Amino acid sequence: MFQIYNTLTGKRENFKSIKPKKVGMYVCGPTVYDYGHVGHARTYLTFDLLNRFLSSLGYKVNYIQNITDVGHLVGDAETGTDKIKKKAQETGESIGDIVRHYTEAHLEDLKSLNILEPSNLPKASEHIKEIVSFIQDLISRGFAYVTEEGNVYFSVNKKPDYGKLSHRGLAEILTGTRVEPAKDKRLPADFALWKSAPSGATEFVWDSPWGKGFPGWHIECSVMSQKYLGDTFDIHGSAVEHVFPHHENEIAQSEAKTGQLLANYWVHSGMLTLNGRKMSKSLGNTVRVPDALKDYSSNEIRLAFYQTPYRQPFDYTRESMTQGVALRSKLFNAYMGAATEGDEERFKEIIDALSDDLDTHRALDLWSELSNTLSREQFEKLFNIFGLRFIAIEENPQAKKLADEREEARAKKDFLTSDNRRGEIEQLGYEVKDSDSESHYIPR
Ligand SMILES: [Zn+2]
Structure with missing residues (x-):
């Protein structure tokens, strides 16, 4: 029996899918305003293993990973600048170009690490209609409010179990809210569902019943997980730093709307440090996937x-x-x-x-x-x-040819040629191991 640790219950549980032999799994994808690093890769490698392992147990996995290409704000401070927009201002490129470029880089990272492509990679920017109607529904049910500034916030005290994933009560969350709250919020822990556009913004802003603006970060996951996997699905995962506030907020929005449990198992992968220190852009110690692949x-x-x-x-x-x-x-x-x-x-x-x-x-x-x-x-x-790729030297004609030449040179005791060929074979991704009688070419 497959057992998995569930953050929601704080226990290891027997895994039982909603539908026999089928699994719906949602993993929060990247915000495409910059390159990912090996810390992000660790999360995707964790869920790739889970995806592959479930498949090996005979499950058909419907794996959804979103692409956040709108409105992800700097840090937790919802008064901050949109990260994607900030990047566009810094580089002088259009938001569309930025988003395309980093989406491609993300997919390239997945591919180069032999991570199986998710069943679907929906983009937030292509779900604005659904996001708006989801928010309208929350407003009409009394879980959200519109402010004069044209922002819409989720009212956390309307959800008595808010904090259940991070195992904290609302009082504790309120005292722990360090960021300066936006002035138009009722409670500092209320979070944005919709943000009004700054004046003059033309790209990646949309019309809504509350004026021109863009969605908050959390709402897109609630909308896309429901659209592609239904009200309740099997596994929701991501890195542990998303437990609060991101996943807590997803639960609040989705469960307020449907009255159903959002996901049965909440799975979180641990963080990655570099030589004992947190890896982050601001510390300037990030290792990108292509850099790691050089070594x-x-x-x-x-x-x-x-x-x-x-x-x-x-x-x-x-x-x-x-x-x-x-x-x-x-x-x-x-x-x-x-x-x-x-x-x-x-x-x-x-x-x-x-x-x-x-x-x-x-x-x-x-x-x-x-x-x-x-x-x-x-x-x-x-x-x-x-997810290991074994490519025997026989399957690589260029390397095989060099290996044959090396064997010939070795037989003739031409050690200079043999050493040269060895270097070339290593360049092509093979480890060369010689014994007295034969040579082994082990793929890397
Ligand atoms: Zn998410």
Whole structure:
């Protein structure tokens, strides 16, 4: 039985989908005003593993990941500037160009890490009509109010269970609200559903019953998750820093509208630090995915990250990443020598570890320890779950040709040519391991 930790209940629970063998999963996607970094990648890698693991258990996963291309405000301060607009002002590009550019960069990051593309990647800007009507519904039910400034806010004290995901009462949330509240809010913890456009804004603002403006950040997820997955769906996930306020606010909006539970399981991945420090734009210590891929292959990045269970913080260091390199080498080398018959019991131990709240740390330990008892087919099943790409040198004609030339040179004791070929083969993404009798070319 697959068990997963549910932030909402604070417990590990048996996973049971609403519909047999089908899973609806929503994961908050990127705000496309800048490049993502490996901290974001960790979140998408966590949900990629969950997606792949559920598929391996026979579920058909409808995986929705939104693209936030409107109205994401700076920090929690809802009086701040729109991040996308700010970027446009800084670079002199149009908002449309910015959004397109960073959306593509995000998709490229996913692809380069062998993350399976979600079933759908809906954009907030393409759902404005639905957002407006969702907000109208909240107003008519008394959960939201319109101010003279043309803003619409959700009234948190109309929702007695507000704070249930972050396990805090409203009083605690109110005393903990540090940001200067907008002047037209009734309570500092009320949050924006719709923001009026600054004067002169023409791009990425829309007409609404409350005047020209744009949606708040939280509302788009409520609207798109309902549209694509229904009132109640199975799994809602993202990084742990979104528990409050983002997910708390999604729950408030959606459950106020439908009277139903928004999602049965709330899954949150832990944060990523760089050499023990938080990775962030403002600290200037971000590592982008293409930068990480200069030092490590996608297989190595995945194995390094998965050595830490998803809920724990992961520290990106030379040491932690080198563990991924070593594990990739060991597993791939074992696969190249694996037999056709494997031990089913041992294989099941690895799957059982993953069924235990995705304990990738234990699963990888077991895999490494048991690797000589597994068959090629069992290896391939695990490659699929962990998203590892094994491209044998025989499948890469350019590398294969160099390897043949190297073997020839080695036979003739032409060590200069052999060394040159070795360097070229390594450039193409292979690790070269020589024994007395033969050479192994292990994909990276
Ligand atoms: Zn969201």
